[in-house]
Structures are given as C-alpha cells and as structure tokens.
Amino acid sequence: MTREDILDFLARAAEFEKRPNRHLLDERIVATLFFEPSTRTRLSFETAANRLGAKVIGFADPKVSSGVKGETLKDTIMMVSNYADIIVMRHFKEGAAAEAAKVSPVPIVNAGDGSNQHPSQTMLDLYSIYKTQGTLDNLTIHLVGDLKYGRTVHSMLQAMRHFNPTFHFVSPKELRMPEEWKQYCHDNNIRYVETEEFTPESIASADILYMTRVQRERFTDLDEYERVKDTYILTRSMLSQAKETMKVLHPLPRVNEIAEDVDDDPRAYYFQQARNGLFAREVILTKVLDIHP
C-alpha cells in the first residue's frame, strides 16, 4: 500500500466507526478458515461481515475440517471458493496465504501466517496510532518482546516505511528482529536502534510502546521459551517517565508481559485497539471486494 492508500484506509475506518452497520455486503458470503487459534481476529472479521450484511461460513478449529483426513491446503481453498466470495485465512505455515492466493479464484485475506505476517493487525494498529497521536508521521515506536517470531511487528515495519518512523527494537538476544527485516529497514531508510534495555528511562522517548507476547507455540526448544518468556514485564510504575500522550499497544493476547495494574493507566490502549479491529476489518472486506461505500 502507498502512503495515500493507507491514509485513505484510515479515513474509511473512521467512517465505519461512526456508522458500523451498513448493507454493503448483502448476498455475499465470507469464509473464515482458522488453522490456528484466534479470539480477536476471527471474531472481529466475522463481526465486520455480519455488521455489513454478509453471511459467514468457516471453521475456528481445523480438527473439524477434512484437513485431518489429509486434504491439502490447495484443495481446501478450491472447495471453499466454490461457496464463498472471499476467504479470510489464518495458518500456522509462513507463506500459506500467498500460496492460497495463487490458486484461489476468490480473494484471500491473510489473517496471520506463522511467524511471517499479520497485515490486518497492522491496519488496526495504524488506525489506533493515528487516532491517538493525530498523525503517523515522525513517531518513535518501541517494539518490545518477541521480534523474531512476532508477525505483527514484521507487518508494521512495512506499513510505517512511508511515515519516517524511528523504531526501538527491544528484545532479548534470542528474540531479536531477524536480519532480513533489519535489511528491510536499511533498504527503506527506516531508522532503528536495537537494545535489551527496558526501564522507565528507556521508555521515556516512546510515542508508542508496542508490547508483544513471547509465543510458546513458535518455540521448538521449550527450555529456551522458559528462559525468555518473562524477560520484559511492563508495570504501571515503569510508566513514571513516559510521555502523557504515549500509548501502550499490544496485539493481544497478553500473558505476563503487561501487569494488570497498567490497565487503569490512561496510556493503556490495548482494549480500544482491539475494538478498532472491527472498523479496520470492515474496510478490508469492502476494499478487497471492491465495494465503495
């Protein structure tokens, strides 16, 4: 997406926030195929579809699909595209959405593919940043936690390249931002600093503090997971030097990385962020189906 595409997207999300219920997808069928667990992404896509008048089919658990009998992803997509106008898909394999899109006669929306990308999350993250900061330009964004397997942060880098950001990559050494994404930053003139420090002083420069979960399901070595899982825990007292306008975001679910006492701080924004997902996903469904409100 270009800078203009993104700004247009945000304007459309604001319109859906004002008026979320519209008959724009009457007589359309949206399929949601979730090969990995989800609460927010699936339910907000399904809510978006329902609020726009579409009907929803699909599965939240691949164990109830014929994948367990050995059906391939290609065949599953070919079947579902017989029934649905658009397929929203989450898969544990990196590149699965792109693979599906190659064979599918209907549009595929990537709702997360392994540790690779989570683009629809990025669109709601951008909307959340824009709503709270009034701009996407020239912001300092601290990405904290699992930057290796965290697909949300990989997608965010790409979208933010148009807006002159400064990133702080805050992670234990085992979960550093992968080289390919640091190369991406170099190639696109995105400034970043890499650090293991996570203190009230280090947080003070952030406009956005983007916390992430260390994802147990991505580790092949569970001892390593146990070693790193609680490296960073944000507590309310750690916000003592943070900007008043700073917002704490998290794609959720959280485990231990944000203490519950942060929830009552006005800078905590992660629950509203998840609500913004509904409006962002209403934009995605209408844009992908080429429906102009």
Ligand code: CP
């Ligand atoms: N943010 C996110 O992807 O949450 P879910 O895994 O619950 O969909």
